[in-house]
Amino acid sequence: MILDLKYVLIGFLIIASIIPLYIYRKQIYRRLYKKGSTKGFMKDCEIYLVSNHPKIPFDFSIEKKYRDEKDIRVKETLIVEDFINQYLEYEYDLITQKSVPKESLWAGYEANSRLIKDNKRPIDWAKRKEAAWNRDKGLCNRCGTKIKLVDAQVLLAKQMKDGGGFNLENIVILCTDCAKVIKSANKQKTAKDLNITYKLMKKVEG
Missing domain, CATH: 1.20.5 (Single alpha-helices involved in coiled-coils or other helix-helix interfaces)
Structure with missing residues (x-):
């Protein structure tokens, strides 16, 4: 029972x-299972990408590649993945940057530009980073996004092992995402940790 x-x-x-x-x-x-048009979604993505990553020539005609997908949520996800892949695969080389007027330099600049033992950064590193950031108007050298000084990432155009130093022409200012992409050994794995991925996926979820 x-x-x-x-x-x-x-x-x-x-x-x-x-x-x-x-x-x-x-x-x-x-x-x-959502149906409908992705027109508004595409326009939203275009505004965001052009405004925040103006140096990268995104292809906004990619929607037609996924026209057979009926579920709009799946289609939008595929489009975002395509945009992210374009961001990852954008060809970029670390090259020597513009110089700054000599009157902008400070005492000890030349001496501290040379390679230091154990590859340590010079004592005026913060001043060098700020000078390079001002030179680039606070923009990422790779994608063109606006970045705060505190968030700016720095890479050297010519590595120390190849004779590079800490002179301003060798200092490249980048955003966090671009620095991750450049240093990554596995770009597809890195993609999930990028801010651009988070921002675009929020548009799908919205």
Whole structure:
């Protein structure tokens, strides 16, 4: 009798959970399977990418590659993945940067520009970073996004092992995302940790 009551209770719980699914099946289906146009989504992505990464020539005609996909959420995700791949694969070389007027330099600049033992940064490193950041108007050298001085990443155009030093012409200012991409041995794995990925995926979820 106790065993029978247990089965009755389990059966009741199963039925109780199925009934709401049946009643609201249309709403659930519409939420999980979205149809519609991606026109607004594409425009939103274009505004964001052109405004925040102006140096990268994104291809905004990619929507036609996914025109056979009926689920708009899946289509938008595929489009975002395509944009991210374009960002990752954008060809960029670390090259010597513009010099700054000599009157902008400070005492000890030349002496501290030379390679220091154990590759340590010079004592005026913060001043050099700020000077390079001002030279580039606070923009990432690779993608062109606006960055705060505190968030700016620095790479050397010519590595120390190749004779590079700490002179301003050798200092390249980058955003966090671009620095990660340049240093990454596995770009696809790095993609999930990028701010641009987060920003674009939020547009899909929205």
